[in-house]
Amino acid sequence: QVQLVESGGGLVQAGGSLRLSCAASGRTFSSYAMGWFRQAPGKEREFVAAITASGVRTYYADSVKGRFAISRDNAKNTGYLQMNSLKPEDTAVYYCAAGAAPISSRYGYTYWGQGTQVTVSS
Numbered sequence: 001q002v003q004l005v006e007s008g009g010g011l012v013q014a015g016g017s018l019r020l021s022c023a024a025s026g027r028t029f030s031s032y033a034m035g036w037f038r039q040a041p042g043k044e045r046e047f048v049a050a051i052t053a054s055g056v057r058t059y060y061a062d063s064v065k066g067r068f069a070i071s072r073d074n075a076k077n078t079g080y081l082q083m084n085s086l087k088p089e090d091t092a093v094y095y096c097a098a099g100a101a102p103i104s105s106r107y108g109y110t111y112w113g114q115g116t117q118v119t120v121s122s
Contacts, residue, residue, distance in 0.1 A: 002026045002098050002111040009094060009116030016086050016120070022079040022096030022113060030074035033102035035109055036081045038092035038118075045095070049081060050102030059102055064090075086120045094118050 008020040022034065035050040049070040050059045058070050069082040079096055094116055099109035 002029065002032065004096050004098060004111055004113035006094060006096050006113040006116040009118045011119045011121065012086055014087055014120055014122050017082070017084045018086065018118060020081040020083065020094055020096075020116060020118070022081075024077040024079070024098065029072075029077040029079070029098065032098035032111075033100065033108075034070070034072055034079045035097045035099065035102060035104075036070060036079075036094060037097060037106065038090075038094045039115075040089075040092040043092075045106060046092075047104040048094070050104065051079070052102050057102070059104070061104070083118070086118075088120045088122055090118060091120050092118060 003025045005023045033053050036048040037045050038048050039045040051070045055072045067085045072079040096113045097109035098111040101108050
């Protein structure tokens, strides 16, 4: 079992930046691909970004490409989502997940964090 805990959410103004962290415990996080998803009020959970277990390859939703960067530090069992040029439409609860492959579907992820709120104001 892998336990995931997100942190780093908060309130920022449009154009600002936030860095989310996903701390893993239990089984070695480095053995798993990692994904970030978000869910806004009234909407379904949406794929944001994913990264391979090694950290070599990354994948992004079109809506965040060029603004967000996913990374991981396997020595620290921690994943990250750097969010720049934030927009009000980025407001959501952000979740990290671990699974066998960095796919854009929730189907591919076995373990989930509790989520952290990101609010972007104008």
